[in-house]
Amino acid sequence: MQTLLKHIQLIHPISKEAEKALLEISKEVHFQKGMDVQLIGHTCKTIYFVKEGCVRIYYFKEDIDITESFEFENAFVARAESLLTGKPSLKAIQAIEDTSLIAIDSNKLFQLFDTYHDLERLFRKIIEASYVNTVNRIESLQFHTADERYLHLIKDHKDVLKRVPLKYIASYLGITPVSLSRIRAQK
Amino acid sequence: MQTLLKHIQLIHPISKEAEKALLEISKEVHFQKGMDVQLIGHTCKTIYFVKEGCVRIYYFKEDIDITESFEFENAFVARAESLLTGKPSLKAIQAIEDTSLIAIDSNKLFQLFDTYHDLERLFRKIIEASYVNTVNRIESLQFHTADERYLHLIKDHKDVLKRVPLKYIASYLGITPVSLSRIRAQK
DNA sequence: AGAACTACTTTACATATGATAAGAAATTAT
DNA sequence: ATAATTTCTTATCATATGTAAAGTAGTTCT
Numbered sequence: 001m002q003t004l005l006k007h008i009q010l011i012h013p014i015s016k017e018a019e020k021a022l023l024e025i026s027k028e029v030h031f032q033k034g035m036d037v038q039l040i041g042h043t044c045k046t047i048y049f050v051k052e053g054c055v056r057i058y059y060f061k062e063d064i065d066i067t068e069s070f071e072f073e074n075a076f077v078a079r080a081e082s083l084l085t086g087k088p089s090l091k092a093i094q095a096i097e098d099t100s101l102i103a104i105d106s107n108k109l110f111q112l113f114d115t116y117h118d119l120e121r122l123f124r125k126i127i128e129a130s131y132v133n134t135v136n137r138i139e140s141l142q143f144h145t146a147d148e149r150y151l152h153l154i155k156d157h158k159d160v161l162k163r164v165p166l167k168y169i170a171s172y173l174g175i176t177p178v179s180l181s182r183i184r185a186q187k
Numbered sequence: 188m189q190t191l192l193k194h195i196q197l198i199h200p201i202s203k204e205a206e207k208a209l210l211e212i213s214k215e216v217h218f219q220k221g222m223d224v225q226l227i228g229h230t231c232k233t234i235y236f237v238k239e240g241c242v243r244i245y246y247f248k249e250d251i252d253i254t255e256s257f258e259f260e261n262a263f264v265a266r267a268e269s270l271l272t273g274k275p276s277l278k279a280i281q282a283i284e285d286t287s288l289i290a291i292d293s294n295k296l297f298q299l300f301d302t303y304h305d306l307e308r309l310f311r312k313i314i315e316a317s318y319v320n321t322v323n324r325i326e327s328l329q330f331h332t333a334d335e336r337y338l339h340l341i342k343d344h345k346d347v348l349k350r351v352p353l354k355y356i357a358s359y360l361g362i363t364p365v366s367l368s369r370i371r372a373q374k
Numbered sequence: 375a376g377a378a379c380t381a382c383t384t385t386a387c388a389t390a391t392g393a394t395a396a397g398a399a400a401t402t403a404t
Numbered sequence: 405a406t407a408a409t410t411t412c413t414t415a416t417c418a419t420a421t422g423t424a425a426a427g428t429a430g431t432t433c434t
Contacts, residue, residue: 061330068326080322084315117304124311127318128271134321135268139255141328142361143248146421166382174329179421181383333391353412366391368413 018116025108031095038093044082053099059091067168147183205303212295218282225280231269240286246278254355333362334370
C-alpha cells in the first residue's frame with residue numbers, strides 16, 4: 001500500500017486522515033498472466049492502481065480483440081465510461097503479466113469526497129491528467145501515420161515491446177498485426 | 188449568464204453563494220465569424236461556455252489546418268492540455284459563427300475551489316464528462332472506418348453539416364476534404 | 375524431447391485514403 | 405450584378421493498410 005501513498009504524494013498530498021480513510025476502502029488483489037480482472041458487461045465500481053505487472057483494457061469489435069490501452073506500474077486503471085456513468089462496460093480488464101493491483105471501491109471513494117476535500121482534489125487531478133492523455137492520443141490517432149505512432153510509442157514506453165505482445169500493440173495503434181509487422185520490417 | 192447557471196444546474200446544483208462567486212469571475216464576450224478567440228502559443232487561462240454560436244479548436248500540422256473539435260451552444264470549451272498543465276497551447280480557438288461566450292477565469296476558479304467545495308465537484312463532473320467523450324472518440328478513431336465516423340457524426344449532431352464547413356469536418360474525422368467528398372458521394 | 379498451440383512474419387492481392395490538379399458551386403466583396 | 409475568392413466535388417494516380425493464406429519462430433504442455 002505504501003507504493004500507492006508514495007505515488008499519490010507526487011500528485012497531490014493529502015492529510016493523514018484522508019490517507020487512512022483511503023486505505024480502508026482499498027485492498028490488494030493478484031491476477032495471473034492472462035486472467036481477466038474485470039469482465040465485459042460488468043459495471044465498473046473499482047479504480048485500480050497497478051503495483052506490479054501490467055494490464056490492458058480491451059473489447060471486441062465484430063469478434064476481433066482490440067486493445068484500448070495498457071498500463072504499467074504506478075498507473076491508475078479504470079473503465080472510465082462505465083465508472084463515471086454507471087452503465088455496464090463493453091470492455092474488460094486483463095492482466096498481461098502476473099499482476100498485483102490495489103483495488104479502490106469507487107462508490108465508497110465518492111462518499112469520502114464529502115468528508116475529505118483533499119481526496120476529491122486528488123482524484124480531480126488524476127482525472128485531469130488522464131483527460132490530457134486522451135486528448136493527446138486523439139491528436140496522435142487523428143493525424144499521425146501508423147509508423148509515426150509506433151515510433152512514438154516505443155520512444156515513450158521503452159519496455160512496452162518486451163512486455164506486451166505485438167498483437168495487442170497493433171490494435172492499440174489502430175492497425176492489424178500484419179501491418180505492424182510491415183512497419184517494423186522497414187526499420 | 189442565466190444560460191450558464193441553468194446548464195450547471197443540470198450537471199451539479201451549487202449553492203447561491205457559489206453561483207454568485209462564479210458569476211463574479213465570469214464575463215460575456217463576443218466574436219465575429221472567423222475570428223480567433225485565443226491564439227496559438229497562448230497559455231490557456233480561460234474556460235469558455237458557448238452561449239450562442241459555435242467554435243472550433245484547431246492547430247497546424249505541417250501547414251495543414253486541423254480541427255481537433257467543435258462545440259455548439261451549452262458546451263464548455265478549453266484547451267485542456269494547456270489549461271491543466273500551464274504550458275502554452277499549440278492550438279487555437281476560433282469562432283465558426285458569430286458567437287457569444289461566457290469566459291471564466293480559470294485561476295480564480297481554481298482558487299474558489301478552496302472555499303466552495305460544490306464548485307470543485309461541479310467542475311470535476313464536467314471534466315469527467317469530457318474525459319468520457321474523449322475515450323469514446325478514441326474508440327471511434329481507433330476502429331471505425333472514416334465513413335462510419337461520418338455517419339455517426341451526422342447522426343449525433345444533426346445540424347453540424349449546416350453550421351460547420353466540410354473542410355473542418357474532414358480533418359475532425361481524420362481524413363482529407365477530398366476523401367470526405369468521396370464518402371458523401373457514395374450515399 | 376516432442377507435440378500442440380500461439381505469436382509473428384511474409385507474400386500476394388484488394389481496397390481505402392492521400393496527393394495533385396482541374397472544374398463546379400457557393401459565398402463574399404466591389 | 406459582376407468579379408473574385410473560397411469551398412466543394414470529381415478524376416487520376418500513388419501509397420498505405422486490410423484480408424487471406426502460408427510459413428517460421430517461439431511457447432506451453434505432457
